[in-house]
Amino acid sequence: MTEREHSTVVGQLPRTDVSSPLTPAMLTRLVWALWMASLGLLAVGATWTGPGVAVDGLTVLMWVVVTFFSGIVHSYSRRYMAGSDHLGRFFYRLFAFTLVVMTLVAADHVALFALAWLGMGLVMADLIGIVRGWPQARAAGALARRYFVASGALLGAVLALLAWATGETTISGIGAQADALSIPVWAVAVGGLILVAMAQSALLPFHAWLLSSMTAPTPASALMHAGFVNAGGILLLRFAPLVTLDAMAMQILVVVGAISALGGKLLKTVQTDIKRQLGCSTVGQMGFMIMQAGLGFFGAAITHLILHGFFKAYQFLSVGDEIERTQPTTDHESSSMGVAGAVTTGLTALAGGAVFVALTDKGTHFGSGLVLVALVVLTTLHAVRSVVGAASVPAAVRFVAVPLVAVTAIAGYGLAYRAVDVALADLPVVTAPADLTIVHGLVLAAFLAAYLAIERGVYERSEWLYVTLLNATQPDPETLLTSQEEYNEY
Template identity: 65%
Template structure:
C-alpha cells in the first residue's frame, strides 16, 4: 500500500491487542460471534430441516445457512489477520467497517428472496468490494483499480437487473422462489435474454475470461481484502447460477454453452498463470481458472458440486493470499518453468499420473455415484479429477522432493484430497435446495471434453511454451489496466 495514508513505523509493529482502535476490535469479535451463531443455525438445520422465511422478502434455507458459515469464517480470518496487517494505517477503521459491511451484505444476499432486494444487495456487494480495492485514498493506482472494478460491477448489476426484470415480466413473480416455481413456463426470446444476462452477470462477477481484467487490475487491494475477494466475492457467480438454476436448466443447449465458457476460462486461467511473474498475479490467474471449473460444474447441472468447489477453493485461496508474503521470501528465481510431468518426463512417470487419475475417478464415482453412467456425471468426474490432481501436483511441486519422488508423492496427496472432495460434495448436496439436473452426453459434450483434455495435457507438458507468438498473446491478455500499474518506485515508497 502507499505510505501516504500510513504512519511510518520504526521497529516492531504495535501490539494489536493493546493498541487497536475500538471499531476493529469490536467488529472482529462480532464476526466471530456471528460465525458461532451460524454454526448453531446450521446444526439445527441439519437436525430438523427447518426453513425460515419472511414471505416475499427473505428465505433461509440450507444453502443460506451453509454460506453464512463459510462467509463469517472467511471474514473472521480476514478481520483477525488485518488487526496486525493494518496496524498503524490511517484507513484501518474504514477498512474494518467496509469488510464488515461486505460480510453483512453477502449474508443478506444469500438469504434474499425478493428480486429487488437481491439486485440491490448484488449492487452493494460490488460497490463495497470496489471500495476495498481503492481503500488507500492517496494512491492513484489504487483509485484507478477501484474505478476499473466499479465499471465491471455496475455492468454485472445492470445485466442482473435486466435478467430479473425479464423474469418478472415472463412469470409475474417478484421473488426468486416464485421464479423457480414458474420456470416450467419459461421459453422464447424473453427467457433467452434473461438466462443470457444471468450467465453474463455471473461471468463478470467470477472474473471469467474475457471479463478477468478487473481481477488482474485489483492487486492494489490490501492483501486481506484480496483474500476476501478471491475466497468469497468471486464465488458470487456460482451462487447466482445456483439460485436461478431452474432458469438456466430450461434448455440443454444453454447448459452446454455454460460448460464451454467455463472450460475456456479454466484453460485460459492456467495459460495466463504460466506467464505471470509475481505471486499475486499468479494467484489471480489461478482464481480465473478455478472459477471456470466452478461454472463448468453448474453447466453440467451439478450445482451442489459448484458450491463444493467454491467452498474448497475459498479455503485454499484464502490461505494462499494470506501467506503470499512468506511465499515471496521462500521463492528464488529459476532457469525455467518446472513441470511435474514435462517434456523430459519418463513414460513410467506419465503412466503413474494417468493411473492415479483413473483410480481417483473410480474412487469419486464410488463415493458419490457420479460417473457410473454415460451422462453429464461422467464429465463431472473427469473435471473433478483434473482440478484435484492439478492441486495435488502443485502442492508436491513446491516441495524439495526430487522429480522421481514427486510421482510417488502425488497419489499420497491426491487420494485423500479427492476423497474429501467427494464427502464434502455429498454433504453440501444434501443442503443445497437444487437437485442435480443430469443430461445425456452428446457429440458436442465429447468434443468439449476432448478439447479440454488435449489442451490441458499440452499445458502440463509444456508444449505451449514453444510458441513465442502464444507467449506474447498471453502476456498481453494477462496485463492489468495500464493506469493501475506502478511505474515509479516512489509511488509505493512507504518511507
C-alpha cells in the same frame, strides 16, 4: 538464498492518533459471533421464510462459509492494517461486505437481491481503492466499480423482466413459474444471468477488473478471491429452475466455463507477479465452477467454490512466504518419470476417479457425470505428475506417499460434495445431469490438448502465443505502479 530462511516480522504497533468509533477488535469479535451462530443454525438444520427472505440450506451454509472467511480476514487485518490512516474505513467496509453478502444469500425478493448484489460490488470496489491518496488504487477501484455497476444494472433489468413476465416478485416464485415463460423472455433472461455470473466471477473476457485489483490490501484480496467471485455460482444455483430448462443454456455454461478454466491456466504460466498468478488461477478455478453448474451438478459447483475459497484465502494471506530469492543455474534436474513414474501417475489418476465415483455416484450413467469424473481424473493426473516426475524427490515419496495423499484428497472432495448435496436438499434444483453431446466431447478434447501442450511447453516455443497470453494478463495501465517511492508515501 535457496531455502526459505527468514525471520518472522510483525506489523507496526497501532497508532494512538487513529480513532474508530467501532474498533477492529469489536468488529472482529462480532464476526466470529456471527460465525458461531451460523454454525449452530447449520447444525440444527434451521430454515424459515419471512418477508422477502428465505433462509434455506444454501443460505445457512453460505453464512457459515462467509463469516468464517471474514473472521479470518478480520483477525489477520488487525495486525496487517495496524497504524494505517484508513484503518477505520477498511474495517467498516470489511464488516459491511460480510453483512451485505449474508443478506444476498438470504434474499428472496428480487428488489432485495438486486440491491444486495449492487451493494456487494460497491463495497468491494471501495476496498480495492481504499488508499485514496494513491492514484493507482483510485483507478483500480473506479474500474471495478464500473464493472460492478454494469453487472448490477443488468441483473436488475433481468429481474424486472422476470417479475413482469411471471407476476412474481420473489426468486422462489419466479422459479416455480419458469415453465410458463415465453421462449424470447426466457432466452433474454438466462442470457443476462449468464453474463452477470461471468462478470462477477471474472471469467474471460471479464477478467480485467480482477487482474487490476491488486492495489487492494492483501486481506481484501483474500476475501475477494475466496468469497466475492463465488457469487456467480450462487446466482446460477438460485436461478437453476430457469437455467436448466434448455440443454443449450447448459452447454453454453460448459463452454464459457471451459474457456476460462483453460485460459486461466495458460495465463498463469506466463505471469511472474505472485498476486497476479493467484488472480489468473482464480479465473481458471471460477471457470471450473461454472462448468460444473453447466454439467448440471450445482452441488459440485458450490463444493468447488467453498474449497477454492479456503485454498485461495490461505494463498493470499501467506503470499509473502512464496517470495524466494534464487540464483540462476545451468543445472536442470531431470523431469522424466520413466515407466514406473508414468504407471504410478496413471494408476493414481484412475484410482482417484474411481474413489470419486464410489463416493458421489456420479459417472455411473451415460451422461454429463462422465465429464465430471473425467475432469477429476485429468486434474489428479496433472497434480500427481509434477511431483512424481521430480527426480529430487525420494522414491518412497514419489511412488507411495504422493498417490496416497492424492487419493485421500479426492476422497475428501467426494465426501465434501456429498455433505453439500445434503445441505442443499431443500432447494428446487441441485442436480440436473444432461445427456452427452458433441459439445462435451469437444470440451474434453480441448482439456486433453491443453494438458499436453502445457506439459510439452508448446506455449514457450510460440512467440505469438506467449506474447498474446502475456498481454492478456496485463492490468489496466492506470492501475500499474511505476515508482516504488510513490507507493512508499502511502
